[in-house]
Amino acid sequence: MDPTTPSFLGKKFLMDVVAVQATAICDLHVTLPDAKHATELLRRAALGGDVALGGSRRVTKQARHCGLVCDPPTVRSLASRAPFPSRKWIAY
Amino acid sequence: MDRLLREAGPYTCHPGGSASNVLRAAARFGATTRLVGARGDDANGELYAKSLRDAGICTEHLLVKVRDASGAELSTAACCVISHNNERSMRTMFADTARLEVSELREDLFKSCKYLFVSSYACYFEGMLAKLVDVGTGVGCRIFLDLGSFEIVNAYSDQIDLIFGKVDICVCNEDEAAAFSRLHAGVQDPDGAYDEAARWMLGHGVKVAVVVTLGERGCILYERNGDQDAFVKTLHAAVDPEVPVFSIRPVPGMRSAGECCSHSRKAETSTLLFGSRTWQARRRSSLWVPTWMTSRSSGSAERLAR
Numbered sequence: 008m009d010p011t012t013p014s015f016l017g018k019k020f021l022m023d024v025v026a027v028q029a030t031a032i033c034d035l036h037v038t039l040p041d042a043k044h045a046t047e048l049l050r051r052a053a054l055g056g057d058v059a060l061g062g063s064r065r066v067t068k069q070a071r072h073c074g075l076v077c078d079p080p081t082v083r084s085l086a087s088r089a090p091f092p093s094r095k096w097i098a099y
Numbered sequence: 100m101d102r103l104l105r106e107a108g109p110y111t112c113h114p115g116g117s118a119s120n121v122l123r124a125a126a127r128f129g130a131t132t133r134l135v136g137a138r139g140d141d142a143n144g145e146l147y148a149k150s151l152r153d154a155g156i157c158t159e160h161l162l163v164k165v166r167d168a169s170g171a172e173l174s175t176a177a178c179c180v181i182s183h184n185n186e187r188s189m190r191t192m193f194a195d196t197a198r199l200e201v202s203e204l205r206e207d208l209f210k211s212c213k214y215l216f217v218s219s220y221a222c223y224f225e226g227m228l229a230k231l232v233d234v235g236t237g238v239g240c241r242i243f244l245d246l247g248s249f250e251i252v253n254a255y256s257d258q259i260d261l262i263f264g265k266v267d268i269c270v271c272n273e274d275e276a277a278a279f280s281r282l283h284a285g286v287q288d289p290d291g292a293y294d295e296a297a298r299w300m301l302g303h304g305v306k307v308a309v310v311v312t313l314g315e316r317g318c319i320l321y322e323r324n325g326d327q328d329a330f331v332k333t334l335h336a337a338v339d340p341e342v343p344v345f346s347i348r349p350v351p352g353m354r355s356a357g358e359c360c361s362h363s364r365k366a367e368t369s370t371l372l373f374g375s376r377t378w379q380a381r382r383r384s385s386l387w388v389p390t391w392m393t394s395r396s397s398g399s400a401e402r403l404a405r
Contacts, residue, residue: 021131021211021212022131022132022133022157022211022212022213023125023130023131023132023212023213023214024121024122024125024130024131024132024133024212024213024214024215024216025132025133025134025135025208025209025212025214025215025216025240026118026119026121026122026132026133026134026135026215026216026217027118027134027135027136027199027204027215027216027217027218027221027231028116028117028118028119028134028135028136028218029136029137029198029199029220029221029223029224029227030116030136030137030138030175030176030196030197030198030199031114031116031136031137031138031139031143031144031147031148031161031175031176031197032114032115032116032147032175032176032177033112033113033114033115033143033146033147033175033176033177034112034113034114034115034177
C-alpha cells in the first residue's frame with residue numbers, strides 16, 4: 008500500500024508509534040578509555056563467574072589482542088539458549 | 100560485578116533496548132508514543148518506567164510483574180554495557196526477568212497506532228514475533244522491524260523469513276546483513292552482502308525499504324523501486340568522521356538526529372529511521388522532520404531545528 012494514499016492518510020490515529028519490548032531492560036553504561044581497560048574488566052568479571060564474554064568480530068579481535076580468550080563456539084552455544092541459565096551478567 | 104563496576108569508575112544507568120530508543124527519539128520529534136512490555140517491581144523497573152514517562156512516552160501498558168506462575172520473584176533485566184571507542188555490544192540474562200507473554204498481546208494494545216516497532220529479539224520468546232506482526236497488521240499498523248543481532252539472524256531466520264511479507268521497513272547492521280546474505284544467497288563477499296540482503300528482503304515482501312547501518316560510516320538506504328526486488332540505493336555518510344554516527348553516550352537532545360533520512364525520496368521511508376540505530380546520527384545543514392509530524396507538531400519541529 009502506498010503510504011501517501013488517502014486510505015492511509017485518512018485514517019484516524021490515536022498514537023503514532025507503539026513499540027514492544029517484552030522485557031524491560033536497564034543498561035549500565037561504562038565507558039573506558041581503551042580496549043585494554045574494557046577487556047580487563049570483563050576478564051576479571053569472567054573469572055568471578057559473572058560474565059560470559061563473546062563478541063562481534065571487532066570486539067573479539069580487541070579482546071584477543073588484550074590476551075583475553077574468546078571462544079566463539081562457546082558464545083554461540085550460549086546465544087542459542089535463552090534464557091541463559093546461570094550467569095548473572097553476560098557481556099558481549 | 101557491582102564491585103568491578105565501582106572500580107571501573109563512573110557509570111550511568113539508562114533504559115535499554117531498541118524499543119525504548121525508538122520511542123524516545125520519536126517522542127523528541129513530537130510523535131505520540133507508547134511502550135508495551137513488562138518490568139519487575141524493583142528499582143531498575145522504576146527507573147525504566149520513570150525515564151520513559153519523563154520522555155513523554157505512554158507507559159500505561161508497561162506491566163509490573165512481581166512473581167511468575169510458580170511463585171518465583173521476578174526482576175527487571177539489567178545489562179552491563181562496557182565499551183570504548185563507541186564500540187559495544189551486549190547481552191542480557193533473561194532467566195528471572197519479568198516479561199510480556201505471547202498470550203498478553205491483544206489488538207487493543209495496537210489499535211489506532213500508525214507504526215508498530217518490533218525487534219527480532221522477540222524470537223527469544225516462542226511465537227512472539229509472528230504474533231506481534233499478525234496482531235499489528237490486523238489492526239492496520241505499519242511494521243518496522245529491527246533485525247537485532249547477527250546471532251538472531253543465524254539462529255532464528257526461519258521465524259524471521261516468515262514475516263517479511265508484512266514488514267514495511269527493515270533495518271539491520273553490517274553483521275546482520277552479512278549473516279543474512281550468507282544464509283539466503285550464499286554471498287561471502289562483504290562488498291556484495293548488503294545489496295544481496297536488501298534484494299532478498301525486498302524480493303520477499305518488505306514493502307518500503309531496507310536500511311543497512313554502517314556505524315561511523317553512516318548507512319545505506321535501499322528503497323523499493325517497483326514490484327519486484329529492484330531498489331534505489333543511496334549511501335548516507337557521516338558528516339564528521341571524527342564524530343561517530345552511533346554513540347552509546349546519552350546525546351543531549353535529539354536535534355542531531357535525522358541525517359541518515361534527510362535525503363530519502365519518500366517520507367514514509369524516513370518516518371522511523373531516526374528512531375532506531377540512526378537516532379544519534381548527526382544532522383546535515385538542516386533537520387529533516389517527517390511530514391506526518393510536521394502537520395501536527397510544527398512547533399516541536401521548529402524548536403528542534405534551532
